[in-house]
Amino acid sequence: MLNRLLFVFGLMVALLSGACTSPRYLIERGDYDAAISLAIRRLSGKKNKKTELIRDLERAFAQAQARDLRLADNLAASGRSEEWERVNRLHRQIEQRQNRIQPLLPLISKDGYRARFELVDIAQMERESRERAAEYLYQRAQVLLEQGRRGDRQAAREAHQALCDIENRYFRHYKDKEDLLREARSLGVSHVGFEVLNQSGRLLPPRFEDRLLAFGLNELNTEWKRFHLNPSPDLLLDYRVVFRIDQIDVSPERVSERLYTDEAEVEDGWEYVLDERGNVRKDSLGNDLKKPRIVRVRADVVEVYQTKAVRIGGLLDIRDDRGYRLFSRPMSAEVLFENYASTFRGDRRALSKESRARIGNVPLPFPSDADMLLQAAERLKSPIREELRSNRNIW
Known part of the structure; x- marks a missing residue:
């Protein structure tokens, strides 16, 4: 009894699943292209084709064609030039649908039923909508470029995208698109100058600035942002990043001696x-x-x-081309030199773990001020780079 119930239940599930994935079910839901795909998959390579399946394919194709042609005509008649991109997508969809049907023709069922598909001459329609869509994007790019010439970098970037859309979707070569692309690129890029100013009143080592600036600005460059180290005066900058060093502390070289006794059992x-x-x-x-x-x-x-310390402090400042401050944050780095050198008299077994680690060390020459300042520059590079990366929305 239980086996019979399981068999009946499984049969019902199979029937329902088959119904839910049939072309007719998809047609009733209005999913015509899915119905076409399913019908084509079931008809392809079959010698004995079912009339019912062919009729479902005919119906789905006719419904999909009528829907897309009607929508494309309505959009084209609306008078809104921005709709031509959508019209062209519909025309390409119609073209692709017809291209899927054509390899099946003539389509005849095992009962002798011959399918009838009304194919439209879509090539000319698609060509016209493609030209209209490209012209719309071209005119839009012209308007945006004019805004870009007046200093609106975002408009220039949108113009660049519109021109790229012409190339990627419609025509590889179109009017003076290449010249306009170069202009849009030039107008849309933000040029960011970066420099270091020493306002601490103390001299820095000759290689300090080079070491600090060598943090891979190329990693920060993007499609629309270019960093320039110590830019030339004739370069028009959109933003200026300055690291102003206002504090350089170098401690004296200190040597202290400590006497103590370790005891142990x-x-x-x-x-x-x-x-x-x-x-x-x-x-x-x-x-x-x-x-x-x-x-x-x-x-x-x-x-x-032995101990010696160096500390460098400053302010990372980002301003626009009008001098308005967009971001500011204090930053600092410290380098500490430490060395322990120990000797002992007595029983080595009494030495603590800490003492054992230092026995045998000898006093070392103190690093120079210049070397420690260069080490501080190395430690500043990473936080400066991360701040510039995290503030990418500024540009």
Whole structure:
């Protein structure tokens, strides 16, 4: 009984699934192109073609064609030039649909039914709508370019996109599109100058600026943004990024000495276990009992500590071509030189882990101010780059 119920249930699911994926079901839902695709897939390569399936294909094709042709005609008659792009998409859709049907023709069922498809001469219609769509984009680009010539970079970028759409969708070569593309590119790019100003009152090493600026500005450049290091005066900048150094602190070279003693209890051989009378204790087998001998040892440590620090602070400032401040943030970097050199007298076993790590080290020459300032420049590069990247919406 249970098996029979399962069989009936499975049969019902299969029937419902088949109904929901039939061309007729898709037609009733208005999904004509999906119905066409399904019917073509089921008819392709079959010798005995079902009349019902061919009729479904005819109906879906006719409905889809009528819908697209009617919509394309209405849009074309609206008088709105911006609709020509949509009209052309419809014409291409009609063309693709007809191209899918043609390989099946003549389409005859096993019962002798011959399918009838009304194919339209779409090539001329598509050509006209393509020319109208391209002309619309061309005129739109002209208007946007005029705004770009008056300083609207976003309009220039939109003009560039419109001209690219002509090339990608309609015509590879069209009027003076190439010249206009170059102009739109030139008008749409934001030029960003970057420079370092030392306002700290202290001298910087000769290579400091080169080291600080060598943080890969090419990684920050985008389609519409170009960074320039120390730009020439004749370059018109849209934005200016300045890192103003207002603080350079270099500590003196410090050497301090510390004397301390490490003590520890350690094993040092063994000794007999004695009872309360002073006799050697025995185990159950009569052997003498022994135990580790614990002794307290010490070591006197002389520690020499060397230290020197450099700190650079400044302000990262972004302004537009009118001098209006768009972004400002303080930034700093610090470099610390430390060295421990230790010697000891006494028992090495008394040394702590920390002391052992420093025994044998020797005092080192202090790094120069210039070398430490260059290290600070290296540490500043990454945060400056990240700030410029995170503020990409400014440009």
